[in-house]
Amino acid sequence: MPSIDAKPVSESGIEMKTEGNTIIFAGSINHPRPQVFMEPFISRVHDAIIEKGIKEVSLDMTDLKFLNSSGIREIVDWVLKMSKLPDSEKYKINFICSAEHKWQESSITTLIYLNQNYTSKIVKE
Secondary structure (H helix, E strand, O other), X not given: OOOOOOOOEEEOOXXXXXXXXXXXXXXXXXXXXXXXXXXXXHHHHHHHHHHHOOOEEEEEEEEEEEEOHHHHHHHHHHHHHHHOOOHXXXXXXXXXXXXXXXXXXXXXXXXXXXXXXXXXXXXXX
């Protein structure tokens, strides 16, 4: 099974990395302009997924304690970017959330509505 290869990022309190077909966000994002480091990482991940023909990935956010609205916007942009792909290149994103972090419940639930056919939320207790 092909895996996503993207150089890990550790910046302003967040760590973003890949393991197999899982993208992991951990830490806390309260940076005023997280797009400076989030957008290039997400773009590399997106491109690798398409290049390798991967059809399903997971975004593990269970250790992401906080994500400000600008950071959420970067994830929204990713879902919208994937949604614009031809059907043959689209892939499913499973958002793995923690019941411990209440902000994830509302933010990720709302984000799923952007593309219900290619996104899902999994909550870990």
